[in-house]
Amino acid sequence: MSEGENQGQQPRAGRCAIVGRSNVGKSTLLNALLGQKLVIATPRPGTTRSCVLGVYTADDPPTQIAFVDTPGLERPKGALGRVLSDSARRGLTDSDAVVFVTEAPKATSAAEINDKDRMVLQALEASKTPVILAINKVDRLKDKDKLLPFIDAYQKARVFDAVVPISATRRINLGALVSEIRNNLPEGLLYDADFLTDRPERFFVSELIREAAMLNTRQEVPYGIACELETYREEPNIVRIEGTLIVEKTSHKAIVIGNQGETIKRISTEAREQIEALLDRKVYLRLWVKAVPGWTRDPVKARQLAIREGDA
Ligand SMILES: Nc1nc2c(ncn2[C@@H]2O[C@H](COP(=O)(O)OP(=O)(O)O)[C@@H](O)[C@H]2O)c(=O)[nH]1
Ligand SMILES: [Mg+2]
Structure with a gap:
């Protein structure tokens, strides 16, 4: 990224939706970014049911990112599935940046786009907001050579503002992800220093x-x-x-x-x-x-x- 460099220490703040299919680690990522457990995360799909705001704050450089954790964006069957995916879509509006979380391919699977991720890509199609692809769970990727063809497949499907391989649980590359998000935020600050969430x-x-x-x-x-x-x-x-x-x-x-x-x-x-x-x-x-x-x-x-x- 050339744009956004050399911005000095100007404060930047904005809203960033964390989207993706179920179980890729969106809620775990939010907790890792905040450095505390705010939202719940389990190995069961469909854990997150509503959009929850969690504000990340840093001093150097001054940054506030209002992350919005969302339910899975894929369209599952049943009334609850529709409610969840509608709620995730609402979380997409009014964002300055979107982090699209997917997970690194498992040892046995091919380096290609997951079917449910195609639904996520579809949901993002109309969005004019910058989208950063975060490939989570790289800690369990034994064969790192698999990552490049995987990234390639996703980049063929759409233009991303950045692609960042991460691990939410091992806290790998989270700083790189934050600075890519920051590059897309307007100048200024939005919240009091200790503001964390909108929920009681x-x-x-x-x-x-x-x-x-x-x-x-x-x-x-x-x-x-x-x-x-x-x-x-x-x-x-x-x-x-x-x-x-x-x-x-x-x-x-x-x-x-x-x-x-x-x-x-x-x-x-x-x-x-x-x-x-x-x-x-x-x-x-x-x-x-x-x-x-x-x-x-x-x-x-x-x-x-x-x-x-x-x-x-
Ligand atoms: N190995 C590994 N597992 C992870 C990572 N991030 C999340 N997980 C696991 O993936 C499962 C789903 O996580 P969750 O945050 O609830 O996913 P969400 O549905 O996208 O919000 C949980 O069992 C997490 O512990 C990671 O970086 N590495
Ligand atoms: Mg979740």
Whole structure:
């Protein structure tokens, strides 16, 4: 990149959407860039359900990047899938730059464009915003020679403003990615120095509960889990939280509860530890489980339970 060089120490700030198909590491990347766990990330597809803002701040050079983590951009089936991909598309608007995250090819797969990435490329087609391709998970790429033909295939499909191979978990090349984004931002600053996110604490609390539930269940159960908080009360020595895990089938309710309640106990303990770390306070957590049959297939319920704009 020649443009953007020699900008001196002028502050720059702007909005940058992180997009891509499910499970390539978008949320992990946001947390790595922020240097703290803000959003939840699991090995299960469909973990992220709403666009969440996380502001990256640096002093040298002065930079503020308002990252927007988004759900997978591919168009999956079902009402919940549509809600998620619509939400991701909304995250694309009003950005100064877009980071398109994909993952390095696995040892066994060819160095070509992933089918779901074609849908992402399609969604980006109309966008006039600069797009930076971040190829994540290069830590697991044994054969580095595979990267060049892979990059080639993507560059044939569209012109990228930059291509940066990264690893979110090993923090490889994140500085290079940030400076490519910075090159595309307007001058000025946008936020107070300590501004991190647009969501209230209780949003992240319910996300941590959902994450613990997703990590402790398998197959199709995690995708249909939602969490609603009924009580969120800050008392002098403790934060009292009561919530309900919603599942999409009666049979899933038994799975989340587990034998003699052992699964829901484990979920509660893991979630409570995470919430205590987030709030830096002692937490009392009580969870219930409720089945709302077919909620992921019902357009109205999928919106209500997945996006939960009330929390925004
Ligand atoms: N090996 C490796 N795994 C990663 C990396 N970044 C993310 N992951 C894993 O990929 C999975 C999906 O991550 P997540 O951030 O939830 O993906 P998202 O759906 O795109 O937001 C998780 O199990 C992450 O730990 C990386 O750089 N290297
Ligand atoms: Mg995510």
